[in-house]
Amino acid sequence: EGVGPQEYTGLKMQVLNFPDAAHEALTSIDLSINKVFMIAATLRPETMYGQTNCFVGPSLTYGIYEGLVPGELYICTRRAASNMAFQGLLRERGVVKELGTIKGQQLVGARINAPLSVYREVYVLPMESVLPTKGTGVVTSVPSGSPDDYATLTELRKKAEFYHLNPDWMKYDAVPIIRTPSFGDLTAEFLCKKLKIQSPKDVKQLAEAKELAYKEDFYHGVMIIGDYNGEKVEVAKPKVRQDLIKQSLAFVYNE
Ligand code: A2H
Numbered sequence: 001e002g003v004g005p006q007e008y009t010g011l012k013m014q015v016l017n018f019p020d021a022a023h024e025a026l027t028s029i030d031l032s033i034n035k036v037f038m039i040a041a042t043l044r045p046e047t048m049y050g051q052t053n054c055f056v057g058p059s060l061t062y063g064i065y066e067g068l069v070p071g072e073l074y075i076c077t078r079r080a081a082s083n084m085a086f087q088g089l090l091r092e093r094g095v096v097k098e099l100g101t102i103k104g105q106q107l108v109g110a111r112i113n114a115p116l117s118v119y120r121e122v123y124v125l126p127m128e129s130v131l132p133t134k135g136t137g138v139v140t141s142v143p144s145g146s147p148d149d150y151a152t153l154t155e156l157r158k159k160a161e162f163y164h165l166n167p168d169w170m171k172y173d174a175v176p177i178i179r180t181p182s183f184g185d186l187t188a189e190f191l192c193k194k195l196k197i198q199s200p201k202d203v204k205q206l207a208e209a210k211e212l213a214y215k216e217d218f219y220h221g222v223m224i225i226g227d228y229n230g231e232k233v234e235v236a237k238p239k240v241r242q243d244l245i246k247q248s249l250a251f252v253y254n255e
Contacts, residue, residue, distance in 0.1 A: 041135025056104035057130035121241035
């Protein structure tokens with residue numbers, strides 16, 4: 001991590017319904033002719049079957065940019081848009097034309113499409129630990145595979161009222177997607193319980209859990225869902241990624 005280039009999958013999650021709070025930021029955008037996508041950066045495309053939500057940093061600022069396909073707009077951090085422009089992933093290579101900006105908080109509650117997930121439509125939630133300096137600033141949530149995602153979803157459910165979150169946005173449970181000999185079918189939940197992770201503030205244990213989860217899933221995991229059911233994660237991962245890209249549901253994003 002942090003060493004050398006990172007090859008992400010940029011997952012295109014189409015926004016199906018913006019919350020009221022978002023409209024003020026979108027006045028200059030014609031939603032009747034444009035499709036808007038939140039672009040989530042992931043290193044685990046094979047886990048997309050288990051998406052239950054999508055996270056944004058509530059205090060981060062996101063921009064809206066034109067994608068390669070006419071009428072497709074992308075939401076991500078300006079930093080990511082700049083990288084994308086130089087990788088030829090935006091309308092004009094090397095040019096970052098920002099159509100507008102929106103705060104993460106204004107996106108909370110948006111209903112979006114989750115490609116491949118057993119839950120077709122999921123909701124955007126806030127995650128304090130989203131870094132502005134990594135990926136697109138948008139994180140797809142897979143609480144069965146990612147300890148960070150599991151810890152945040154658990155915390156938000158407990159404190160829904162305090163955070164002014166509709167419980168309906170958090171109604172989806174973790175989906176078993178990968179089986180490993182050591183951690184069973186729900187790697188993240190198993191590790192959060194084993195390492196006694198109480199909240200997203202337990203950053204040390206979460207870092208350890210993340211490391212353990214990543215290695216166990218990658219080297220010993222077998223898919224128990226989807227088109228590559230029964231195949232090793234190591235083998236399924238590039239295949240799922242290629243399938244997403246072929247269907248224009250994702251693209252390669254490097255940084
Ligand atoms: B991963 P690395 Cl199932 N801030 O996707 C914080 N975390 C971010 C981020 C940001 N700005 N951008 C991406 N990420 C998350 C899936 C997943 C991920 C699973 C298991 C582990 C895992 C579903 N969330 O990551 O520092 C994204 O979450 C653990 C390696 O570049 C992305 O992949 O290594 C991962 O962190 C990228 O982290």
